[in-house]
Amino acid sequence: xxxxxxxxxxxxxxxxxxxxxxxxxxxxxxxxxxxxxxxxxxxxxxxxxxxxxxxxxxxxxxxxxxxxxxxxxxxxxxxxxxxxxxxxxxxxxxxxxxxxxxxx
Amino acid sequence: xxxxxxxxxxxxxxxxxxxxxxxxxxxxxxxxxxxxxxxxxxxxxxxxxxxxxxxxxxxxxxxxxxxxxxxxxxxxxxxxxxxxxxxxxxxxxxxxxxxxxxxxxxxxxxxxxxxxxxxxxxxxxxxxxxxxxxxxxxxxxxxxxxxxxxxxxxxxxxxxxxxxxxxxxxxxxxxxxxxxxxxxxxxxxxx
Numbered sequence: 001x002x003x004x005x006x007x008x009x010x011x012x013x014x015x016x017x018x019x020x021x022x023x024x025x026x027x028x029x030x031x032x033x034x035x036x037x038x039x040x041x042x043x044x045x046x047x048x049x050x051x052x053x054x055x056x057x058x059x060x061x062x063x064x065x066x067x068x069x070x071x072x073x074x075x076x077x078x079x080x081x082x083x084x085x086x087x088x089x090x091x092x093x094x095x096x097x098x099x100x101x102x103x104x
Numbered sequence: 105x106x107x108x109x110x111x112x113x114x115x116x117x118x119x120x121x122x123x124x125x126x127x128x129x130x131x132x133x134x135x136x137x138x139x140x141x142x143x144x145x146x147x148x149x150x151x152x153x154x155x156x157x158x159x160x161x162x163x164x165x166x167x168x169x170x171x172x173x174x175x176x177x178x179x180x181x182x183x184x185x186x187x188x189x190x191x192x193x194x195x196x197x198x199x200x201x202x203x204x205x206x207x208x209x210x211x212x213x214x215x216x217x218x219x220x221x222x223x224x225x226x227x228x229x230x231x232x233x234x235x236x237x238x239x240x241x242x243x244x245x246x247x248x249x250x251x252x253x254x255x256x257x258x259x260x261x262x263x264x265x266x267x268x269x270x271x272x273x274x275x276x277x278x279x280x281x282x283x284x285x286x287x288x289x290x291x292x293x294x295x
Contacts, residue, residue, distance in 0.1 A: 007114050014115065018122045025129040042134035054128030061122035068118065 018062025026055030204255035217249030
């Protein structure tokens with residue numbers, strides 16, 4: 001049975017894709033934009049600027065999503081470690097109590 | 105609305121903004137274009153490009169053909185040396201051919217140099233009508249080779265194929281010279 005992708009994984013995928021596409025779009029708009037005769041853009045003369053700003057936005061928000069994923073993962077690891085530590089601590093306490101009772 | 109909430113839950117505000125940015129990029133790259141494929145069609149095809157005529161001193165109103173010499177050539181559609189040029193028109197466009205000499209003949213040697221054309225009817229060569237302009241209806245009997253830039257036009261209708269022959273009626277009766285003379289015919293198609 002397939003495991004369902006978590007929200008964090010979906011966000012990571014979207015973030016990585018956005019950074020890549022944003023980089024490509026910004027690069028295209030800034031350095032490789034060619035006005036071809038006979039080709040009309042849906043957004044007219046603003047197409048280049050919208051492409052550039054869209055690319056910047058995609059890079060920024062994509063990076064934020066990747067960062068969120070990394071922070072979330074680190075937090076999850078830390079939480080897991082803490083809960084493990086607490087479990088171990090409880091176990092140790094219980095062991096001590098049992099030892100004292102047996103001595104008495 | 106519920107779907108949007110669900111999407112917001114999955115992606116978060118940053119994810120939504122990310123989607124908006126990507127949508128902007130996609131919209132900016134949407135273009136409209138139309139492609140036209142053009143097929144050039146040749147209406148005029150040259151046939152024989154040279155001929156050799158023997159002209160005698162004191163010839164008067166003698167006839168020579170290009171190609172063929174003193175007599176009309178035996179027509180053969182698959183042999184370009186048996187006609188001067190070929191014109192093929194389709195159903196959409198007719199064609200006129202301007203015929204002229206690149207340089208007028210020397211009038212101190214020739215007393216006349218009249219150029220006419222013939223076309224192949226399927227059984228014999230028949231006289232073709234010469235017009236004064238590419239599209240007009242005024243005709244002329246011949247092109248005067250002694251007059252500089254004198255030209256005549258052949259008008260051919262749509263959906264026809266015709267083979268043409270150049271006929272020259274000349275009189276070489278002014279001088280007693282045997283120096284070679286050349287005449288260069290120029291054909292200009294006007295679709």
